[in-house]
Amino acid sequence: MQVTKTVEETRKQIKQWKKEGKTIGLVPTMGFLHEGHASLIRKCREQNDIVVVSDFVNPTQFGPNEDLEAYPRDFERDSKLCESLGADLIFAPSPEDMYHDPHAFVSIDTLSETLCGKTRPIHFKGVCTVVTKLFHIVAPDRAYFGEKDAQQLAIIRKMVKDLNFDIEIVGCPIVREEDGLAKSSRNTYLNDKERQAALCLSRAVKTGKEVIYIGADAKEVLNPMKAIIEAEPLARIDYVMMVDALTMQPIEKADRDVLVAMAVYIGKTRLIDNFSYGV
């Protein structure tokens, strides 16, 4: 497995693989890899000749008061895991190699203003920008994203369609801990009590899945979910919403493909979870 640290050396290797007619899959990550990331890498391994994993804590997707500095990092562990999963290359650039001032941005505004975009107004602009850059650098045939970040996945799909990227976007199911908590690099922020309290998210998802039916009112689904979270003293709801799966706009009834998504603070840590429901 190769490790590249610059755009230039990555491009050189990619050109070589393209010349050899190889198909390329890309798994964009911010590192501190866990079983959720591993599931994307495995899927990528199955479907492509070459597997590229990017490992980059992207500064432009963090707001001024967010956890950019504190975000967990362990490149040694990441690279061992990638190697064991059969990745061919990890691209781990420095922020200086990726960005200069002033820098152009890519933004898919309509889908970015609801859900996480309300609390994190610049987040998806940063995500779209870094993903565009990675798409241009790696030129993959396929790219892999987790359904855990369902709004991000919807935005990337829209970006690829609207801006004519010739890349297949592959969504991968949420990987959970045995007790239900969705795997996340941010779970390391939780102390023991918070880790226990964080189970209210997956319990709310489970309840939402049980109560939803075609044509259900949003309140019928969301109220019991909110009640579970509100009963947890360490939890504070950012949002629990039902939205149209394509537009991310709030809807009153589950009468089409919907996303039921939430963001909840457990102490200072903001966690997300969701489920999709189709007609």
Ligand code: AMP
């Ligand atoms: P991150 O490193 O958090 O930016 O995540 C990189 C990719 O892994 C994104 O496409 C995430 O949606 C995906 N991912 C993170 N956690 C999970 C999980 N628990 N299950 C499935 N995919 C995940």
